[in-house]
Amino acid sequence: MTITDAPKILTARLDRYADAHTIARYEETGGYQALRKALTTLSPGDVADEVKAASLLGRGGAGFPAGVKWGFCPPGVWPRYLVVNGDESEPGTYKDRLLMERDPHQLIEGVLLASYAIGAAQAFLYIRGEMPLAHERVAQALNDAYAKGYIGRNIMGTPFSVDVVLSWGAGAYIVGEETALIESLEGNRGMPRLKPPFFPAAKGLYLQPTVVNNVETLSNVPWIVSNGAAKFTELGADTSKGTRMFAVSGHVKNPGVFEVEYGVTTFRDVIMAPVYAAGVRGDRKLKAFIPGGASSPWLYEEHLDLPLEKVIVDKAGSMLGSGAIVVMDETTDMVKACLSVVSFFAHESCGKCTPCREGTTWLRQILERILAGYGRPSDIDLLMDVSDNISPGLVWPPKQTTICPLGPSATAPTASAIRRFRHEFEAHIDRGMRARGEQPPPAQAVAEPAFAGRDHGGLE
Amino acid sequence: MARLTTENVGVAKEIISRYPRPKSALIPLLHLSQEQDGYVTEEGMQHIAELVGVTPAEVLGTCSFYEMFKLEPVGRYVVNICNNVSCMLCGSDELIHHAEQRLGIKVGNTTPDGTFTLESVECIAACTEAPALQVNYRFFNKVSTDGFDGLIDDLAAGRLDDDVPAHGTLARVRQHIPDDRRAGSIPPEGQTEPAWMHLNEPPASADGGEPS
Ligand SMILES: Cc1cc2nc3c(=O)[nH]c(=O)nc-3n(C[C@H](O)[C@H](O)[C@H](O)COP(=O)(O)O)c2cc1C
Ligand code: SF4
Numbered sequence: 001m002t003i004t005d006a007p008k009i010l011t012a013r014l015d016r017y018a019d020a021h022t023i024a025r026y027e028e029t030g031g032y033q034a035l036r037k038a039l040t041t042l043s044p045g046d047v048a049d050e051v052k053a054a055s056l057l058g059r060g061g062a063g064f065p066a067g068v069k070w071g072f073c074p075p076g077v078w079p080r081y082l083v084v085n086g087d088e089s090e091p092g093t094y095k096d097r098l099l100m101e102r103d104p105h106q107l108i109e110g111v112l113l114a115s116y117a118i119g120a121a122q123a124f125l126y127i128r129g130e131m132p133l134a135h136e137r138v139a140q141a142l143n144d145a146y147a148k149g150y151i152g153r154n155i156m157g158t159p160f161s162v163d164v165v166l167s168w169g170a171g172a173y174i175v176g177e178e179t180a181l182i183e184s185l186e187g188n189r190g191m192p193r194l195k196p197p198f199f200p201a202a203k204g205l206y207l208q209p210t211v212v213n214n215v216e217t218l219s220n221v222p223w224i225v226s227n228g229a230a231k232f233t234e235l236g237a238d239t240s241k242g243t244r245m246f247a248v249s250g251h252v253k254n255p256g257v258f259e260v261e262y263g264v265t266t267f268r269d270v271i272m273a274p275v276y277a278a279g280v281r282g283d284r285k286l287k288a289f290i291p292g293g294a295s296s297p298w299l300y301e302e303h304l305d306l307p308l309e310k311v312i313v314d315k316a317g318s319m320l321g322s323g324a325i326v327v328m329d330e331t332t333d334m335v336k337a338c339l340s341v342v343s344f345f346a347h348e349s350c351g352k353c354t355p356c357r358e359g360t361t362w363l364r365q366i367l368e369r370i371l372a373g374y375g376r377p378s379d380i381d382l383l384m385d386v387s388d389n390i391s392p393g394l395v396w397p398p399k400q401t402t403i404c405p406l407g408p409s410a411t412a413p414t415a416s417a418i419r420r421f422r423h424e425f426e427a428h429i430d431r432g433m434r435a436r437g438e439q440p441p442p443a444q445a446v447a448e449p450a451f452a453g454r455d456h457g458g459l460e
Numbered sequence: 461m462a463r464l465t466t467e468n469v470g471v472a473k474e475i476i477s478r479y480p481r482p483k484s485a486l487i488p489l490l491h492l493s494q495e496q497d498g499y500v501t502e503e504g505m506q507h508i509a510e511l512v513g514v515t516p517a518e519v520l521g522t523c524s525f526y527e528m529f530k531l532e533p534v535g536r537y538v539v540n541i542c543n544n545v546s547c548m549l550c551g552s553d554e555l556i557h558h559a560e561q562r563l564g565i566k567v568g569n570t571t572p573d574g575t576f577t578l579e580s581v582e583c584i585a586a587c588t589e590a591p592a593l594q595v596n597y598r599f600f601n602k603v604s605t606d607g608f609d610g611l612i613d614d615l616a617a618g619r620l621d622d623d624v625p626a627h628g629t630l631a632r633v634r635q636h637i638p639d640d641r642r643a644g645s646i647p648p649e650g651q652t653e654p655a656w657m658h659l660n661e662p663p664a665s666a667d668g669g670e671p672s
Contacts, residue, residue, distance in 0.1 A: 039660075040660070041660060042660055043659060043660040044656075044657055044658075044659065045661070046660070076653075078651040078653055078654075079646050079651040079654075089582070089583055090583070091544040091545050091583040091587070092544075092545065092587050093585060093587065094585045094586060094587045094588055096585075097585045097586075116656075119653065119654050119657045121646035121651060121654060122480070122643075122645060122646045128585070129487075129491070129526070129528050129630070130528065130540075130585075130594065130597050131585070131597070132597050132598070132630040132631045132632075133598075135630060135631035135633075136631040136632060136633040139633040139634060139635045140633045142635050143633070143635060143636055146637060146638060146641045147638070147641075149641070151641070152637065152638075152641035152642055152643050153640075153641055153642060153643045153644075158656065159655050159656040159659060160656040160659060161643040161654075161656070162643050163478070163637060163643040163644065163645065165478045165635070165645070166635040167484075167487070168487065168488065168491070168630075168631075169487065169526070170487050170490065170491065170526035170527070170528040171526050171527030171528035171529075172525060172526050172527060173582060173583075184487065185484055186483060186484055187483035187484050187485065187486035187487065187512070187522055188483075188521075188522060189521060190525060190526070205648075206480060206481060206647075206648035208648045247587055247588050248588065249546035249549075249550075249587035249588045249590060250545070250546050250550070250587075251550075255588040255589070255590070256588050257588055290545070294544075294545060326545055326546050326549070328549060332549065336548075337545060337548070337549070340543070340544060340548045341545055344544055344545075347582060348582065
């Protein structure tokens, strides 16, 4: 096992102190010193350079380097805005809420440093609606930080001025997608915009250059500014530097949110080690695990020794996504697990694109009928066919016939479950047919994909 | 009582003042209206439309997209049981079934006395605490069927009133930006580079345009 004694960047304070959310505790433990250092000794460009040198990968799902993203704002176009994505709702994901509830000042200091680095005229901190405690803690933290002169006009007596506005959602997973979040912040239905042209860095909030970053991403920034990029890149491996929070849930003995060294720690470590999730519940066998939230293709026992490293997991055909590991033991009905994830996407599709709106609904209905015992032998290929219409070829990284990646995400569980556990689908269908007095077809080896080489109208 | 009260109009105006465009305040104002009345009323939406300067249809258009806004009265306590994958693996099906039995209603309904509404919802970001539920968006973790019964008893008897306010109330702390600290909301038009953009740069490059 590779359990390292890397320092905790994000959770050290909240691990140690029950009152980590108060400004008194935050200041006492070095809080707002990174901001002071920046405003007294560093230029905005210096802060941006430091974060770029740290190669801090975004923690919201796509894993794009934050420093590089900050550099995408077109020169000479003002104002720029900063939008903080606190909409955490990808199934399996639980870490941003913890950071907002338990250490809101760390996030706020990160927001201020990012605003300084990019030249933001105003910052908007968007919290998921279903998180009133996070909202209360962040509101209190903002009020206290304003009173102390850390936010607002002439911060710490310097010319740097920026308001941080708390905003909140009202229940819609898709609003976590950055362009949908921007629509929501403009007071609209939270439906994604087409990229291009609406890349936030070019045309974001009110069509101005906008940087959207995740809560965990920005919570790293005070540490990077205080300790320097070099200290940050000492931790981690390859492309994945620093530490990262992973929520391990499902069939494990000790589910929890663990901050581990990024790029080095393996799936086996976080799932099996006694200090982390402590192994599969009841010492049963592991059947599969979701490595990076509901949108990620499933991985299996043979992947346990992969390090939690972005590029390595990408190459293995999945992703670390939002740092959400969901473990399924040998008793799991994979058709049911598949339906659970597919239903989520069907419910949360915003309805803008036909393949996603109709496809996810059909996937759900077919899976429901299979589980209810009314499946047809042709249904398994039909599931793959519908999935292929949403994401041509069912390859990784997924191709897209839709405006945003939600539609293709819904094909990940279906393709994963059918490729690995086709016999479980067949068993449900056979059971239903026998119950109705029909004779199931003899088992046959089916070569996938049944739709290979089909014309997708130039979409591939 | 469905238009915003005078006090809430004050709150609404403060919220609107924080955004470069008034329409951006729509979701927070719909929450305010729901906090006042327990659900979002037509008069409430009309009033919000006046405050924000859009049509009532636009307010309804936004409102109807978001799950949390209820266009009809719901129970004092809205019980949301997560049905997503982590909770499903840890027994949320049984919990939901048990909740239906205990409350005597199916998911999506409200008890005849108007106390409880039962919903089965998507991931609530408590995956490591499965099976999890929320009552008026307050979290309850690792809920067993017995634990559920105890929770319902406590709620019905008013023993959790301090922790769980009536449906509609979300955060009980509001952001307030004091006038003397306000940097101001910056509209998208007519802006130039912030004055502080070259703070702490060495003098040689102080006139050097864009930082890279
Ligand atoms: C369907 C969908 C849902 C998403 N949900 C979230 C979310 O809840 N939180 C988040 O930070 N990013 C989410 N993202 C990713 C955002 O679009 C965006 O990439 C991210 O907020 C950027 O921040 P980062 O670069 O710091 O990771 C989602 C993306 C998609 C396509
Ligand atoms: S892919 Fe789905 S969620 Fe995304 S824009 Fe299209 S319909 Fe909406």
